[in-house]
Amino acid sequence: MKIRAIVAHKDKIRLLLEGCDGKSLTVNAQVPLVCGKDDPGFVPGRVVASYTVSAAEGQAEFSRYADGYDLLLCRFEVFAPEQLEGVCYVTEFDHAASASHEPYPTLPIKAINSGAVMADFEELGFSQTCFGPNQAALMLMHPGENALPYEYNGKTYYFNRTVLQKTEEQLIPLAQRNIPAVMRYINSSFFLGEQSDQEIVDIIQHPDYDYDYPSAYMGAFNLRTEEGFNYFCACTDFLLARYTRPDKKYGWAISFEVGNEVTSQYIWGNAGEMTCAEYMREYTEVMRICWLLSQKYWENFRVHTSFDQYFNGSHMPSEPKRFYGIRECIDEIWKNCQRDGDFPWNIAFHPYPENLSFPDFWNDREPNWTFETRRITFKNLEVMPAYLAQEHLLYKGKPRRIILPEQGFNSRDDAPYTEKQGMYGYVLAYQKMKKLGTIDLFLHHNYCDNPGEFGLNLGIRRYGGKDFLQEGLDVIGDRKPICDAIADMDTAREEDRVAEARAFIGEELFDYMLNPPAVTEKPAGADGGLHLPGQGNRRKGNKKEEAPVSNFDH
Template sequence: MKRILPTIIITFFSSLYLSAEKSRYDEPYPVANSKKGLQVEMVEDALVLGVKHAALNFNVTQLVDPNSDPDNPRWVKDGREYYFNRTYLNKIDSSIKKLSDRGVLVNLIVLAYQSGNTQINKLIMHPKAARERPNPLSAFNTVTEDGRRWFVAIMEFIAERWSHPEKKNGRVVGYIIGNEVNSHWWWSNMGRVTMKEFTADYLRTMRLVHSAVRRQSSWARVYISLDHHWNIRYEAGDEGQTFAGRPFITYFAELAKDGGDFDWHLAFHPYPENLRNPKFWNDQSATKKSTTPRITFKNLRVLTTHMRKSEMLYQKQQRRIILSEQGFDTPKAPDGEKIQAAAYCYAYKLVESIDGIDSFILHRHVDHRNEGGLLLGLRRWDKGNPKKKIYDCFRFADTPKWEAIFEFALPVVGIKKWP
């Protein structure tokens, strides 16, 4: 009886979010020609680079118009009107459309940044987000009635806008909900919580997203976001701030099945164990065992093996995996650019050889001055954003020229042939 009662309660509660409606737009999921992707900052440059997958940050608090300006786009849900900032929409539309019109599969990283508007923050940001959080990011407010209503309206509105068959505003194929949520204190803050408390809250949000998206699109995907900590938590936090990815995603899958399973997927970030050392092939905490502390590019097959376990499947099929954010620092040494580029070459060939991973979306496009000293970009942040050695490696990675371009990397990595 102890097991049956919670299951009944969860199933009944979850049925509020699961929609049996037929999707407004029914199409197959699009197919890309390669796994090459980028978190795009310069759209025209990304097209020159030949990206096949793109990830764009999407800040929900910039979208919301609580003042209901009649000149702004609106969405009607359950008899209520919700208005959205036209300026922000036009900006994101422009990037999405330019990319998707050229066949790029665009994913949005859906985030809740603190805004300067307290009314918007109250609607969108999690009511238990800690004031002392290290970044201005919060989990989503799907706790209060107003928060849930707005959140569902937002997701339905953008799913309809970017799934429409006319594609006049562009096309989005996936929604990554939050960022590295197993290290929630930094990237998806809802205060100090246990893993089970966080999972219950995040699962509610994911169900709402999935139902909202499915009402519009039969094919757009919804993703969980995890960092590379697999059987250990991020060492900078305690158990109320961060937890290991493996027990979290396993518990998430169990809880989701108890309440009626749905097709969620995984956006993973296999950074090197030391973000300042791009030589991931030397990672000591990335082993081939299921108990590995971390999953990096060195041991990615541990991830695909785990996701093929019966308890992780959806309708007997493996859930999709994308690598939605990871990159390689440029060491401050004469051969720094060479090492960074070699790391990308090796990682790309590894990912290319592994079934079950759909894309490798590199972070970043351009070095950032305020990323803790990391220099992860294809271009430098100097005037004119000059290209680094990795630029051409990325550009030609999925072309017939790849072998000649990648050849320099073999002795750097210490291998004689590619995977």
């Protein structure tokens, strides 16, 4: 006896079963709290509803609502009288269960952060954007003049009007021009400092967040306690209800990037020390909840991971309970979904050049075109879609989609020519992405050089200092040469710009980058990267320590 699938309808839940006809079944719906590691203090979620149903013609059904409580997110246990094997979460939705059936938009991949000025969106041709809703900044504990009330699952929650207004001043004009956003959904009280609502932080902060680690810029979402779970769900539901409206009144969002670079979780999604398998058990459920809630509003909304560039190994291999590799994370997510039920999780990752200080990724030495590569950078982008194209990782026979919501080209103060390298690097990277077929977004990070970004100058515009007549606001500086390349992509000028890039990088090497070796499981008789024409050991001068870069224009 087995549960093949669980289908959510507008008012009921339906079990698709094997070998259960004529059986009387007991169904328990449990709050899906999750603790990835073995913790004797963890209290599993309570059973919020229990039903006795009869199985017939390979199915059984029961009400989706129990005293007004929506069971959509629950973990289901079914007994007959022994517990049935199979999926334990909703895996399918009836057509009528979603409010919108609009297709996911097909757009040019060119994107920039939502803080860019409108003239740059229009003149450089950006079709998509990104913003970073922060649960710790959005939620308030008590009603008040600045608190926007929102009802979720029978309880009222409160959201910060000031934060929403600031965000929507950017999003609304973009939505009016049909420019959608990816939501990089994070939980960071660190960035708020004393401005955070401590009562909220005490609820939503992951219980094992390491307050003593000085670089724990973000925390994991808290699904270990019922109160933390409820606040996370309320915030997620609020974002989906507000930014997937057909009228785009407050802005337009089409997907989540869940968290930020969780492969380096101790910095960007801190949950204390955990193995990759333990962390991914919790992270999979966070993504699952985001997807389940999204289906109420729009059936084609997407949910993506958030990874850095380390495919095998990690940013800090000596600390395996703090830093992970993408490949291991993907494999663990897949295992969780095989056990509990699959859903359409997709991939977001950040393929910066191997050394963020140097924009000429075509000279990267570590990456190769195999599943054993330590990193995926612009150079060997082909590895990710090849890995996801493996049959066992497909979702309903199709490869999972990919977005690249944070990566860019540094310009070095001591080497002005790096601005040209960045310009032509953008052209080459853009051509590679267009060939791959499953990449839906390429967002250049950053918009403006940020003096606080680990000594890097990743903007397409220079930093213009501060305007002390305007409350010390940062001033947007001049455009860099990369803007000319960005503007030419997807226009009649693209062909000429590609020819320029090919001449600058070297025709043989440029062509090799566009037509690299087929991706294989292992290197053919080689331990390191492949030797390419024009590739040499030219990274000399002052050696800079690599810094984990991930930043946002919130």
